[in-house]
Amino acid sequence: MSPALIDLFLDALTETVIMVAVSGAIAFVAGIPLAVVLVTTAPGGVFQNRAVNRLLGAVINGFRSLPFIILLVALIPFTRLIVGTSIGTAAAVVPLSISAIPFFARMAEVSLREVDRGLVEAAQAMGANRWQIIGQVLIPEAMPGIVAGFTITLVALIGASAMAGAVGAGGLGDLAIRYGYQRFETEVMAAVIVVLIAIVCAVQTGGDLLARRLNKRL
Numbered sequence: 001m002s003p004a005l006i007d008l009f010l011d012a013l014t015e016t017v018i019m020v021a022v023s024g025a026i027a028f029v030a031g032i033p034l035a036v037v038l039v040t041t042a043p044g045g046v047f048q049n050r051a052v053n054r055l056l057g058a059v060i061n062g063f064r065s066l067p068f069i070i071l072l073v074a075l076i077p078f079t080r081l082i083v084g085t086s087i088g089t090a091a092a093v094v095p096l097s098i099s100a101i102p103f104f105a106r107m108a109e110v111s112l113r114e115v116d117r118g119l120v121e122a123a124q125a126m127g128a129n130r131w132q133i134i135g136q137v138l139i140p141e142a143m144p145g146i147v148a149g150f151t152i153t154l155v156a157l158i159g160a161s162a163m164a165g166a167v168g169a170g171g172l173g174d175l176a177i178r179y180g181y182q183r184f185e186t187e188v189m190a191a192v193i194v195v196l197i198a199i200v201c202a203v204q205t206g207g208d209l210l211a212r213r214l215n216k217r218l
Contacts, residue, residue: 008175009191015089016171016199019161022093024154027100031153032146034060034101035108036134046120046130060102068099068160072167092161092169100157107149111142144215151207155200162196172196 034056040046041053063071072095076086079094115138123137139146165173172192180189 005179005185005188008179009188012170012172012175012192013195016158016161016173019089019092019096019164019169019171020154020157023096023100023161024150024157026093026097027104027153027157028150030097030101031104032108032139034105035112036138038105038109039112039138040130040134046133060105063098063102064106066099068095068163069166071095071099072164087168087170089170092164092171096157096160096164099160100153103156104150104153107153108142108146111145111149112138114145115141144211147207147211147214151204151211154203154207158196158200158203 037047037056038053038060041049041056043050045053066074075095075098079086079091082094083090085091119137119141120133123133128136161169161171162173162176165171165175165177168174172195176189176192179185180192
């Protein structure tokens with residue numbers, strides 16, 4: 001590749017990393033509380049509330065059922081309201097986050113549900129209140145699974161960020177479309193594919209290692 005293309009490639013890589021990192025952080029911060037609410041308001045949960053559980057579950061399922069490209073377009077007015085534009089890296093973070101939050105919430109919910117019920121009952125027998133059960137039993141015990149689920153979420157975000165490039169979000173997806181596809185720069189397309197594979201492998205490996213370390217500490 002020419003020096004100019006290399007500069008464009010590095011800029012696109014930076015944009016992809018920013019999109020995935022910011023939207024992933026938002027999904028992690030928002031997804032865990034949603035998962036906790038889903039688990040604790042379910043039948044038998046410490047805050048059992050069937051109405052809240054069903055309503056929240058329906059909302060999450062509604063967002064999860066939408067293909068990302070449709071959600072991306074549908075959220076254009078909301079994205080403009082939040083960041084003032086519907087194109088660029090900052091604009092892409094909005095639909096990426098909204099797509100990732102319910103996805104990760106369901107992942108975290110599964111991990112929280114797998115916590116041994118006996119541990120919760122033991123904590124209750126020792127006088128722990130409901131918030132202590134959540135903070136000192138459910139979340140710590142589920143953390144290896146939560147990390148594994150977050151790793152899968154990051155991998156999905158990498159793919160979604162590339163898809164967002166089709167509508168001017170920037171990043172490696174945009175570079176691949178504008179140069180690799182429209183201008184027939186085969187080496188650009190090949191480089192994007194190789195780098196995306198490398199990023200996914202690095203994220204998956206790092207997430208798996210962290211999950212195993214957390215699991216050994218329990």
